[in-house]
Amino acid sequence: MRQLLIMRHAKSDWGSGVAGDLDRPLAPRGAKAAKRMGRMITRLGSAPDLVLTSPAVRARSTAELAARGGGWSAPTVVVEGFYGGGWRDVVEGLIAAAADQTADRILVVGHEPTWSELVSVLTGGSRIAMPTGAVACVAVDGEGWSELGPGRGELGWHLVPRMLEGLG
Numbered sequence: 001m002r003q004l005l006i007m008r009h010a011k012s013d014w015g016s017g018v019a020g021d022l023d024r025p026l027a028p029r030g031a032k033a034a035k036r037m038g039r040m041i042t043r044l045g046s047a048p049d050l051v052l053t054s055p056a057v058r059a060r061s062t063a064e065l066a067a068r069g070g071g072w073s074a075p076t077v078v079v080e081g082f083y084g085g086g087w088r089d090v091v092e093g094l095i096a097a098a099a100d101q102t103a104d105r106i107l108v109v110g111h112e113p114t115w116s117e118l119v120s121v122l123t124g125g126s127r128i129a130m131p132t133g134a135v136a137c138v139a140v141d142g143e144g145w146s147e148l149g150p151g152r153g154e155l156g157w158h159l160v161p162r163m164l165e166g167l168g
Contacts, residue, residue, distance in 0.1 A: 002140040004094075004122070004153065005041065005048060005107040007066065008115045009059040010034040010133040010161070022083065026061045033133040033161035034062045035069030040164055041107075042070035044157070046137060049103035050074050052094060054082035054110040062133070063109045074107070082110040087118040091148050098145040106145070122153035133161040 010030030018024055026034065041047060047070055053063040055078050063076055079093040094108060116130040122138050130136065138153035 002142075002145065003046060003105045003156065004138045004140050004148070005046060005105065005135055006115055006119055006130070006138065007037065007062065007107060007109045007135045008112060008130040008132055009054070009056065009062040009109060010037075010065070012058040012132070022056050024056070024058055026058050026065075030058070030132060031061070031065055034065035036161060036164050037133055037135055037159065038066030038069030038072075040070075040159060041066065041135065042072065044137075046105060047072040048074045048105045048107035050098065050101050050105075051076040051107045051109065052079050052082070052097050053077070053108070055080055056083050056111070059083075059109045059111065063107070066107070066109075074103075079108075082108065082114075086114055087121050090114060090118055095146050095148060103145075119155070119158075121150050122148070123155045124151040126155050128155070128158055131160050131162075135159050 010033045011027045012024045013027040053059045081089040081093040119128045119136045136158045137156040140153045
């Protein structure tokens with residue numbers, strides 16, 4: 001069974017002084033949380049084979065720091081539709097990006113409110129809050145990623161950075 005790891009970008013720095021939303025960086029707290037979440041993803045045996053991220057600086061940084069923290073070297077692809085798009089855009093972007101891949105476990109990194117909606121749609125209605133840095137693992141039925149869609153997944157686990165504070 002395939003796993004889709006859905007990760008909201010970590011805490012961003014609203015006071016950074018950058019002009020545009022796409023360029024907003026992570027806050028120091030967010031950088032620490034991204035690494036911590038990456039370590040936990042690896043500890044749970046869920047290191048991704050492929051990482052897909054929004055083009056926003058805070059999402060790309062979250063993906064990079066999670067990989068560093070988790071010690072994985074999966075290829076990372078920027079998917080333009082992950083920024084400002086809805087859950088359908090995420091599914092379409094994932095299917096397109098995974099078409100030539102053999103990835104059984106994909107990490108997607110992006111934004112609210114799309115990410116909590118994506119978890120809900122894929123799991124047939126689960127209501128999951130996705131605060132900054134949260135990761136939801138959805139087990140996905142089907143022969144390939146092209147079958148990804150409403151009700152095709154089951155929530156395996158859901159973690160938020162605050163749950164892991166003090167664990168190292």
